[in-house]
Amino acid sequence: MIIESNNINIRQIAESGQCFRMNEIKQDTFSLIAYGRYLQLKQLDDTAIEISCSGEEYELIWKDYFDLSYDYNRIIQKLMKGKDDFLKKAGDYGKGIRILRQEPFEILISFIISQNKNIPSIKKCIEGICNRYGEFKISEEHYKMGYYAFPTPGRLANAKKEELRELKLGYRDEYIIKAAQAIHEGRINLDQLKACSHEEAVTALKTIPGVGDKVANCISLYGLHHIEAFPVDVWINKVLNEVYQNSFDVEQYQGYAGIIQQYMFYYMRSLK
CATH class of the missing domain: 3.30.310.260 (TATA-Binding Protein)
Structure with missing residues (x-):
């Protein structure tokens, strides 16, 4: 269609x-x-x-x-x-960018992995996790294409650190397991965090080991669809420092600052 x-x-x-x-x-x-x-x-x-x-x-x-x-x-x-x-x-x-409504657990794990890694490395690690722990499926609509779904919290909660370390995850292995356990055991309910405010969601997410302010804001924006979130990564830091001399007023875009952040990120990467 x-x-x-x-x-x-x-x-x-x-x-x-x-x-x-x-x-x-x-x-x-x-x-x-x-x-x-x-x-x-x-x-x-x-x-x-x-x-x-x-x-x-x-x-x-x-x-x-x-x-x-x-x-x-x-x-x-x-x-x-x-x-x-x-x-x-x-x-x-970047007017063709939209904030996707992605699976919160996948975003939680993906952005724990993302720390201090470039995008190709992040993708490789995520595919490694999916291939080892995800359910294998067949797409009948695409010539019986085989693929792996993202793992469930239960599967990753029971993963071994040694197995994750083999996937080049480094110190993130323990964080992934603890995050999955927090979700699997019900200590953190990601669906409930969708209904919370962005600030409440960030506070709850930061109780998960390995989730700091930047990662929590990414999860809030990309996984919980709180489009008022404004994650600050390396590229946004460049924008704030080089373009605005650290005087950017995010409050004037209250309620949709995350969309502005995406335009900034995408355009700044193109310039560099």
């Missing part, structure tokens, strides 16, 4: 640093593994993508996953009418 929107670009989403299982398999065609399913997406033009699923599956999963009910063009138009030249350029450059 075809999805049409002025603000959806699969390449931009895949390169925006929020998801790690979306990969280009041929020119302008990407694979995605999420919610235990395999999907292919093809960018047809600036406003349309082809998505390899039924209308029923789209309504059940992917419409929400790609946040297609939210008016991103409203944000872009606000930036275009504003006085911030950097954000005008960033918004225009």
